[in-house]
Amino acid sequence: MSLDDRKLEVLRAIVEDYVETQEPVGSKALVDRHKLGVSSATVRNDMAVLEDEGYIRQPHTSAGRVPTDAGYRLFVDRLTRIKPLSPAERRAIERFMVGAVDLDDVVHRTVRLLAQLTRQVAVVQYPSLSRSAVRHLELVPVSTTRLMVVMITDTGRVEQRLVELPGPIQDGDVWELRRRVNEKLTGQRLADTPPLVQKLVEDCDFERRAAMTCLASVLLETLVDRSEERLALAGTANLTRGGVLDFQGTLRPVLEALEEEVILLKLIGDLEPRTTRVLIGDENQIDNLRSASVVSSGYGPGTTIVGGLGVLGPTRMDYPGTIATVRAVARYVGDLLAQN
Amino acid sequence: MSLDDRKLEVLRAIVEDYVETQEPVGSKALVDRHKLGVSSATVRNDMAVLEDEGYIRQPHTSAGRVPTDAGYRLFVDRLTRIKPLSPAERRAIERFMVGAVDLDDVVHRTVRLLAQLTRQVAVVQYPSLSRSAVRHLELVPVSTTRLMVVMITDTGRVEQRLVELPGPIQDGDVWELRRRVNEKLTGQRLADTPPLVQKLVEDCDFERRAAMTCLASVLLETLVDRSEERLALAGTANLTRGGVLDFQGTLRPVLEALEEEVILLKLIGDLEPRTTRVLIGDENQIDNLRSASVVSSGYGPGTTIVGGLGVLGPTRMDYPGTIATVRAVARYVGDLLAQN
DNA sequence: ACTGGCACTCTATTAGCGGGAGTGCCAGCA
DNA sequence: TGCTGGCACTCCCGCTAATAGAGTGCCAGT
Numbered sequence: 215m216s217l218d219d220r221k222l223e224v225l226r227a228i229v230e231d232y233v234e235t236q237e238p239v240g241s242k243a244l245v246d247r248h249k250l251g252v253s254s255a256t257v258r259n260d261m262a263v264l265e266d267e268g269y270i271r272q273p274h275t276s277a278g279r280v281p282t283d284a285g286y287r288l289f290v291d292r293l294t295r296i297k298p299l300s301p302a303e304r305r306a307i308e309r310f311m312v313g314a315v316d317l318d319d320v321v322h323r324t325v326r327l328l329a330q331l332t333r334q335v336a337v338v339q340y341p342s343l344s345r346s347a348v349r350h351l352e353l354v355p356v357s358t359t360r361l362m363v364v365m366i367t368d369t370g371r372v373e374q375r376l377v378e379l380p381g382p383i384q385d386g387d388v389w390e391l392r393r394r395v396n397e398k399l400t401g402q403r404l405a406d407t408p409p410l411v412q413k414l415v416e417d418c419d420f421e422r423r424a425a426m427t428c429l430a431s432v433l434l435e436t437l438v439d440r441s442e443e444r445l446a447l448a449g450t451a452n453l454t455r456g457g458v459l460d461f462q463g464t465l466r467p468v469l470e471a472l473e474e475e476v477i478l479l480k481l482i483g484d485l486e487p488r489t490t491r492v493l494i495g496d497e498n499q500i501d502n503l504r505s506a507s508v509v510s511s512g513y514g515p516g517t518t519i520v521g522g523l524g525v526l527g528p529t530r531m532d533y534p535g536t537i538a539t540v541r542a543v544a545r546y547v548g549d550l551l552a553q554n
Numbered sequence: 555m556s557l558d559d560r561k562l563e564v565l566r567a568i569v570e571d572y573v574e575t576q577e578p579v580g581s582k583a584l585v586d587r588h589k590l591g592v593s594s595a596t597v598r599n600d601m602a603v604l605e606d607e608g609y610i611r612q613p614h615t616s617a618g619r620v621p622t623d624a625g626y627r628l629f630v631d632r633l634t635r636i637k638p639l640s641p642a643e644r645r646a647i648e649r650f651m652v653g654a655v656d657l658d659d660v661v662h663r664t665v666r667l668l669a670q671l672t673r674q675v676a677v678v679q680y681p682s683l684s685r686s687a688v689r690h691l692e693l694v695p696v697s698t699t700r701l702m703v704v705m706i707t708d709t710g711r712v713e714q715r716l717v718e719l720p721g722p723i724q725d726g727d728v729w730e731l732r733r734r735v736n737e738k739l740t741g742q743r744l745a746d747t748p749p750l751v752q753k754l755v756e757d758c759d760f761e762r763r764a765a766m767t768c769l770a771s772v773l774l775e776t777l778v779d780r781s782e783e784r785l786a787l788a789g790t791a792n793l794t795r796g797g798v799l800d801f802q803g804t805l806r807p808v809l810e811a812l813e814e815e816v817i818l819l820k821l822i823g824d825l826e827p828r829t830t831r832v833l834i835g836d837e838n839q840i841d842n843l844r845s846a847s848v849v850s851s852g853y854g855p856g857t858t859i860v861g862g863l864g865v866l867g868p869t870r871m872d873y874p875g876t877i878a879t880v881r882a883v884a885r886y887v888g889d890l891l892a893q894n
Numbered sequence: 895a896c897t898g899g900c901a902c903t904c905t906a907t908t909a910g911c912g913g914g915a916g917t918g919c920c921a922g923c924a
Numbered sequence: 925t926g927c928t929g930g931c932a933c934t935c936c937c938g939c940t941a942a943t944a945g946a947g948t949g950c951c952a953g954t
Contacts, residue, residue, distance in 0.1 A: 315715075316714070316716060350694050350702075352692055352694050364714075366694065366702055366714075372714045374656075374704075374706075374712045375656065448813060450812070451809035464794060466794040469790050470791040472790070
């Protein structure tokens with residue numbers, strides 16, 4: 215049996231009221247607050263059906279109804295009309311982001327902005343290296359046997375590594391290495407570089423071979439083996455809004471999960487371009503976050519994605535508003551990166 | 555009236571028991587658990603005195619006693635024999651820190667280590683720029699009118715900034731600028747650089763004057779106006795240990811405070827060399843952290859301090875253990891930096 | 895100066911008791 | 925067939941009262 219329009223309308227009303235009041239909503243209250251045009255008894259029948267189908271449930275017999283994860287899912291998929299951002303919010307974004315000086319600053323501002331607008335926990339991934347391109351590589355002699363490699367990407371990110379050389383090196387050789395490396399790698403996407411680096415070593419003349427080999431191994435590590443992706447986090451205090459009820463008693467598991475960068479990356483990673491993803495409840499496959507939802511989106515210049523950002527909150531959250539905000543911020547940051 | 559030895563012993567016992575059980579401790583329980591050699595009635599009298607002096611208090615009439623901030627203070631100042639780290643802990647430090655690849659990694663590992671060992675919230679300040687020395691400055695042309703400045707310090711930290719030039723610049727000029735800047739600044743403590751930078755501009759020949767001026771202003775900003783000091787944080791989830799009772803009901807204010815970098819810097823800043831500082835309760839001047847204590851220590855190569863680190867927990871914390879751990883970790887990290 | 899004893903205070907826990915919100919079901923009506 | 929009003933029923937929540945227990949303060953005695 216499928217759900218007719220009125221039942222869907224009832225579901226929407228339940229979700230909206232519950233999100234607002236955080237209390238189970240009963241049939242009487244529903245007809246009072248929404249003009250459904252039918253009596254409470256009718257609504258009760260609809261509710262019984264919705265419950266059978268698994269979209270809502272009762273915390274206990276003779277209490278009001280609460281949406282289930284499936285209920286939120288349906289709500290998000292079929293009942294959410296995107297609400298455009300208010301002018302005030304648009305202005306807030308502008309005001310917050312204007313004057314950012316470097317990449318670090320952009321990321322920090324973004325994450326705080328998100329946390330503030332959505333009143334939830336916000337996560338922003340630094341532009342991922344593997345999807346950016348090399349703008350410049352700089353080699354700086356730090357001592358006679360040590361070299362600092364500094365890489366600048368087109369997203370403005372800077373990475374540096376120390377290279378231990380097998381033996382002393384002349385300034386002139388550093389020069390030559392710098393020239394070769396830049397010649398080969400500048401402008402390349404990081405994901406495409408490994409074979410090029412390999413080639414660099416092979417093409418190298420004998421006397422610089424040893425140094426180049428060391429350099430190459432560090433480069434590979436920096437360019438590719440990027441296990442350590444960086445993140446910024448803000449708004450943890452928002453978890454305490456609305457009592458501890460939201461997260462079935464304890465914040466503990468949630469706080470723990472938020473400290474695991476791997477988990478966060480999983481939450482806001484693997485995004486498709488130009489879409490905003492919503493993970494409700496245990497859709498996110500993470501035990502500690504059973505009662506949390508994540509709204510996330512990729513960002514980057516144009517339609518490419520160089521990183522993810524998103525917010526995390528109780529399943530009981532304002533989905534339309536949050537989705538709109540996340541989307542808007544992602545787009546804004548993307549444009550910012552494109553300009554740069 | 556001063557406190558005789560037995561009264562102090564009673565205070566110590568109260569603190570120790572309360573820290574362990576988290577429950578007000580009564581006279582009976584005290585004589586049972588500690589061999590004080592006197593009866594509970596005598597202990598009661600001592601307690602009455604300790605209460606008069608403000609070192610302990612009763613949550614309500616006819617409940618056990620709980621230490622006040624002043625009580626903890628006395629405990630820390632006069633009753634704490636430093637307990638040496640257990641071999642297991644020493645090994646944990648080694649195991650955790652070995653194999654750190656760069657400064658970022660060192661800081662991250664340190665903060666997690668601290669959080670894990672003390673089971674509290676840990677904060678580590680990145681080596682402060684103003685106290686380190688310039689190892690090298692690199693100028694990288696990013697476009698014809700933009701320059702990337704990369705500064706490497708002797709603590710291994712790397713900072714970069716973008717400079718917008720007033721007009722296009724030749725490679726040769728970049729060269730010359732780089733030479734001059736390094737000549738003047740390499741090896742200098744950052745705190746000493748401002749007048750030198752000023753001098754750089756004055757000594758500059760006319761055609762490079764404009765570019766140098768821009769560069770100088772960015773340099774000053776990077777070198778000195780270091781309002782944005784970076785921090786690493788870990789162990790937030792530990793706040794939820796021992797119920798929410800520790801922080802008078804809500805974690806909210808604590809979480810909020812932890813998000814303010816300025817506040818954290820204040821907590822672990824301004825440290826004297828070779829000491830471990832303990833701030834108990836509202837000694838830390840921060841409203842949101844009334845019921846929290848902070849144990850912190852400076853670290854750095856040798857006896858210089860390049861940054862602070864510490865942990866934050868409920869006033870009811872294991873001071874001797876925490877102090878020992880913080881001190882040990884600070885020393886370890888200092889040695890690590892010195893080696894580098 | 896310390897101790898045992900005792901009366902007293904206050905809390906935390908438990909049980910019992912409506913009030914109320916909300917439901918499910920049924921019979922009647924369009 | 926679908927909606928409505930009515931009604932009995934269920935269960936939570938908040939209130940009060942009663943009780944047990946831990947801990948204290950004080951006093952008289954050694």
